[in-house]
Amino acid sequence: MVELSLIGSLFFVLVIGLMDVGQTLFLQQALLERVRSAARWGAATDPTNSAGIQSMVLYLQPTAPEGGVPSFGLTSTMVSVSTPDAGTDNYRLVVQVSGYPVKLLSPYLAGSYKGAPISVTVPLGQYY
Amino acid sequence: MRRLMITRCTGLLLGADRLRGPCRRLRAQRKGSALVEFAVGSGVLLAAFAGTFELGYTLNQYNRLLTAVAQGARYASLIPYDSPTNTPSAAFLTAVQNVVLYGAPAAGATAVLSDITASNVRLTVTFSNGVPSSVTVSITGYTLYALFGNHLLTGKPQVTYPYQGVWAPA
Secondary structure: OHHHHHHHHHHHHHHHHHHHHHHHHHHHHHHHHHHHHHHHHHHHOOOOOHHHHHHHHHHOOOOOOOOOOOHHHOOHHHEEEEOOOOOOOOOEEEEEEOOOEEEEOOOOOOEEEEOOOEEEEEEOOOOO | OHHHHHHHOOHHHHOOOOOOOHHHHHHOOOOOHHHHHHHHHHHHHHHHHHHHHHHHHHHHHHHHHHHHHHHHHHHHHHOOEOOOOOOOOHHHHHHHHHHHHHOOOOOOOOOOOOOOOHHHEEEEEEEEOOEEEEEEEEEEEEEEEOOOOEEEEEEEEEEEEEOOOOEOOO
């Protein structure tokens, strides 16, 4: 019984920690994939269509569905779309997701945190 | 003598109920074994965990570098190349290095990994038939620090793209 309490606490902390790491990595990869596909869609159609690109990140479609709720607890304020250096060789499309919620379960760390920003840049060029 | 008894007293391991003579005394001498087992077992387990952590951490860092290098090479393959030889101009080189380090042609605040500088980013332009044909970006002289060993990266990760921009020698 004593052994179980000693080893068990360590063991379960470890298992829950592993779940947290896995969950966080999954969330980051899923969001990165969304941002990438949205940036690619924007570069292929109209990079200045910020609302459409934003909607691609949130709903995987260019217009928000009726009464749709974005996945992963995202909101439209978390997605920023910009096209810096227009008219130059460095004209590019930047799609960034920041401040998205990351929920942890580990003891002493449990709670909701804000994830590190995920940013994707697509070079467009002067002749776009 | 004691070892000899252990080999003879196999009934102890099998949990036999009816033990006689010296074997009965040995049953009381299993006190320290749990601690020893714990020390051996947890040592092995911790080493395995640390190894897993090291592998995952290093792969994560390497993957970040690879993404940054690919982004820089893609940028270099698209913008106008303004040098008549395969030695790029300072502005071209700096812009590509900045894209690798900061994700933008102008220098930013935080680089992709700690302690990485522009000197770690190498750009090679290849000419064929007198025109720029491909650009190669690689990381060199950068050390990935991990628990058990440090990995010095020379020419890794490396990404090559065919040059698709406009050649406009100054």
